[in-house]
Each structure stands twice: as C-alpha cells, then as structure tokens.
Amino acid sequence: MAAVSTTVAASLMLTGCGSDNNLHGMSVPTGPVNCGGKSDLTAEGSTAQQNAIALFNKDWAQLCPDKQLAYNPTGSGAGREQFIAAHVDFAGSDSPLSHDQLDPAAKRCNGNPAWHLPMVFGPVAVAYHLDGVKQLVVNADVLAQIFSGGIYNWNDPAIVALNPGVALPDRKISPIYRSDSSGTTDNFQKYLAAAAPKSWTRGTGSEFQGGVGEGAQKSAGVIQAVQSTPGAIGYVEKGFADQSGVPYAQINDGSGAVALSDDAARKAIDSATFAGVGNDLKLNLKSLYRTKAAGAYPLVLATYEIVCSKGYDPATTAAVKSLLSVAADNAQSGLPAAGYVALPDKFKHRLLAAINAIR
C-alpha cells in the first residue's frame, strides 16, 4: 500500500515538473470542482481531439478521484452516430451535426436539442518540403490554387509575390491531402472556401475535393509524404508537424504574414462568432476563417463536444458537467504542449456558462 501511494505521489510530481505552467489552472481554480455523478463516462469520435481528451481525462481523474472517461477515437462521423444511437454519453466531432442528424440527436436526448460545445481547437499547419527555403508565406488564395491545380510550380508569380527575396526553386508542387475522411480536410476546405471563395469552388466536406495531389492516410501519413517528397505541401495538425520537425508556412490573408503560434491561433478564435442559438455554441466558421484581426492565424481546426442539453439521467448529467468544466477550465493550460490551443478567456467563460446550463 505504501509502495502504491509512493508511486502515485512520484508520478504526480513528474507531471508537475513537466513544465512550469503545467499543473494547470489547478493552482488558481475558479471554483470548487463538482465531482458528482457516475464515475465512468463514455465518449467516441474525432481522432483530432484524442490527445486533448486524454489530458482532460487525466486532470479529471486527479481532481475527482475514481472518475474516468473512456474515449474511443474512431472518427467524427462514427462519434456522431454512436452519440445518436445513445451508445456513448457524448461525441467528439470535428464537424457539427448535419442538418438531418439534428432530429435523431434530439430524440436521443429525450426531446431536447443537442448542443455543440467547441472545446478543442487545433491549429492546422501548412507543412512543406522545399530544401533551402526556411520561411514560406502563403495565403488562402494561393493555397486554394495549389490544392486545385491552378498553381503547380513553386516559382509561380503568385507565390514569389508573397515571398520577396526568397529563392523559390523551379520545381513541381506536389500537394498532399488526407485521403481518409477527416475533420482536418473539412476545416481546411471550409477555410479555403471562406477565405478564397473565387479560387476554391470545389466544395467542402471531410473528403478532399481538389482534383489534384496525392492522398496520404491519417496525419502521420501526410507528414511522411511531405517529408519524403521534395516539393510537397500538405495540411496537418500543428502537433504532428512540430513532432516531426517539418517546417510550416506563414499565412498572409491581408493583414501581414502570420506564423502559426498559439497566440496567433487564439487571436483568430477570439474573433469567431456563434451560429447556434442560446447555449448551442456552434461556430460561425466564416467569422473565424475570414478574420482580419492583426496577428491572427486563421487556419484553425475547431472541434466540438456534442452533448445533450437535457435528458441525461441525473448521474450522467452531473458527471458530464463535471468533466466538461474541468476540461474547459482546469485542464486548459496543458493543451498547448499537446498541440492544441488553450481557449481565450472570453470564450472559456461562454463555454462554462453553457456547460452549467446542461440539465
């Protein structure tokens, strides 16, 4: 028994030592964490959220002993299906419920609407492979043309114009896209459609529609493809790009070239507005992707937790609220290290209000 508690203490210390800002908002809790409800929650969905959820789960278990969330990262589509089928308590999804999923979701919540809570934001990096080019600037229009075949050489005047003084090689561009159905692709295409509507006319959706390029499986596959193909450019979650050391481009959508950083992504999130009513915090993605805020990096993957606004049994309600408030508040400071963006304050308070409104 003594040995066990020593191990636990040691592991707690290790987590604490990981980085100074790490043992999270726990030092300044906004209020006592309510640990009511059942001890085992289940959720399913987006792989993009997987690491964030793991972090939420860890912090939840630390703050509320014996609590545990089992998250099954099978993809956003599967998550929404499983939520509607009432097989899991909530869904993690990169895209909101589709129009014809709203009614079944309400039925699953005993006649109450399901809410979208944008809890996890992941910046998407535009990774490239150009030997000798340390810094590359692109914009939505150039990206849209690259990923639809309009621009196919690195020394294209449109790219040169964005990169004065950079020696761009005369090399064919190999656009790399995610060949599996993914929220990253969906958000990337939505970004192109919102920010470069003239150049991106191919539509959106979780499958790539560009008509050119090579598809790779999952984020790791995209990274592998970019790394192994000279002249490649691909979109991938920042966390994966950071881990592999692949360089990624800056985006200049009119208010100067912005490198992808947590602050830059947070600025873009801060300028986003909601499309949902009341506490359904479905985002108006156009406000995010077309942001003109200075220093904002607009290419951000927004992912939701989809929960019932009402209609869970009381034990589940309490547990869901407990978990989500830990996630939205206490666990936020650990997110950047995992490749996500910590929520801006204004946003966080809006989320907490919505979580508290779950009945």
Added chain:
Amino acid sequence: MTTPNPADAGSGEVVAAASVEPTATRSLPWGNGKRGRGDRLFHGLSEGSGVLIVVLIAAIGVFLLVRAIPALARDKENFFTYGGNWVTTNTSAMHFGIFDLLQVTVFAALFALILAMPVALGIAIFLAQYSPRRITGPLAYLVDLLAAVPSIIYGVWGLYVLAPRLRPIATWLNEHLGWFFLFATGNASVSGGGTIFTAGIVLAVMILPIITAVTREVFIKTPQSHIEAALALGATRWEVVKTTVLPFGRSGYISGAMLGLGRALGETVALLIILRGTQAAFGWSLFDGGYTFATKIAATASEFNNQYKAGAYIAAGLVLFLLTFVVNAMARAAVAGKDTR
C-alpha cells in the same frame, strides 16, 4: 548428393497411385445398406461440411448483392465505367464506380505476380533439386516465415524503408524510360514512393512464400523414377529439371501462382499504407497511385454511417469477390487442363 535419395524412391509411386485412385473410390455406391452408425455419421459430417461451404459462399454473395443493390440504385454514375472521386455522403445523389479500382487492383497484382513468379520458381527448383538436404528444411522454413509476417509490417517497411531506397531506381526509370507507358510520370510523385511500383514490389515479397511453398511441394513429388531415368540417359542437373521436374510440376506452379494472385488482389493493409490516394485518373503507369478494391473499402470503413454509403463500398467488394472467384476458377481450369494432358 548427386544421386537421388533412395528414401524418396517410393514417393513417385504414391503420387501415381493417388492420381488413379479417385475414379475407383468415386464409383463405390454410397447408399449401399449395411452401413454402421459411424459410417453414417461420418458421411453426414463430410457431406454437411461440403454443403456448408457452398451455402457460405452463396450467402456471402447474396449478402453482398442485397446490400449493394440499394446503393447501386442511387448511383448517378455508371458503376463500371466511372473512375472519379467517390461521393457517398449525399445518399440521394451518389457518385461511385469501380473503373479505377479494378484497373489498379489488377495492375498491381499482375506486376507483383510477374516479379514473384520467376523468383518463386527459382527458389522451388533450388529447394527441390539443388540445395543440400541438410539446409533444405531450414531454407523452406525461412521462406514460409515470410508468409507469417503481418501485412501491416510489410506496409510500414515498404513505405518507410523500401520506398526511399527505391527512389533512385524509380527516378532513373522515370527519366530514361518515361516514354514507355509503364514508367511514365503518373498521378503520384515518383520520388514520394507511394506508387504501384513500390506497392507491387512489396506485394511480390508477400506472395512469394505462397507460390514457393505450393511449387516446392509439387516439385518434391516428381517421381523418382523419372529423375533416375533422365540421369541414366546422361542428363545434367539442369536437363533433369527441364525434362522431369518442370513438366511434372507445372500445374502446381500455376495453381501456386493463382493462389498468390488471389492474395495480391485482396491484400489490404500493406497497400493502404503504401499507395497514395489520387485525384487524377489511373493511366497504367507504375508511378500511379490509387486505390485497390480492398484499400478503398478499408480506408472508409470507419465512416460507414448508413446502409447506402456502406452499400456503395460493398458493391465494390462484390466485384472483388467475383474477380477472386474468376481467378480461382482460372487456377482450377489451369490445373485440370494440365492434369488431363
């Protein structure tokens, strides 16, 4: 080591006897009274197993067909000639077809077969005729071991280890022989390595043990009397192989190759990892990427939200099922054809 092992002398006769026997057994009437309970039980069991496999295959076929039809009815394209991007999320206007899948599947499998067949033949002849007896066992075991490597390992190895090493060869072929359609610039980048060129080589390694094992087993059964006769006529080792082993084992070799082809057609995970998805049409270049039937289904399997979307992929699966069926039938025909000769 030059003279044949006397211990094998009888094997030829056994084989010869076995090939005559079936006509004799089959002519025995089944329902001939006087059967004990064990007899009836065994008869029932074996007959049941035979029927079961037929029912099972038929059930798979019917299942695939039943699930495919509703999706096919909503397909706005010609299922057999459409090769573009699949649009299956909007179930009222679906766009899917197998044109590219069929071509990529057959092309990759044939390329693998062409690479693997000569090597497998060489290994089988070596194991059956040339190798010292003491190392034949371990060598055969090693080849069989190739079949035990999980295909995910082959896929990762192919993409991360083999593809970078193949890059100089692939680039050279593309630059110097690019005028020939097989080496023309395809819809996946040559240097990236996610091409049928890489995939085919990995597939060849994967089907090698299957072809080798079957071929070796048949070659070993070459009647010793034939070999001795050839040797007695002064044949060299190569002439022995040419005049006795190859004619005797040809049907085994072909059926082994067909088994390998069946494996290559259905291989999923390795190809899913290696082959890049593509947006442009397939053009019969080794430097094309694309999807085979199996990888297309596997890539999307986690997103089968409704029966129509699933049905579209099941329809592709049905075609693969039929394709494998045809290949197996061809293998049967090839073996049967050689046997009667």
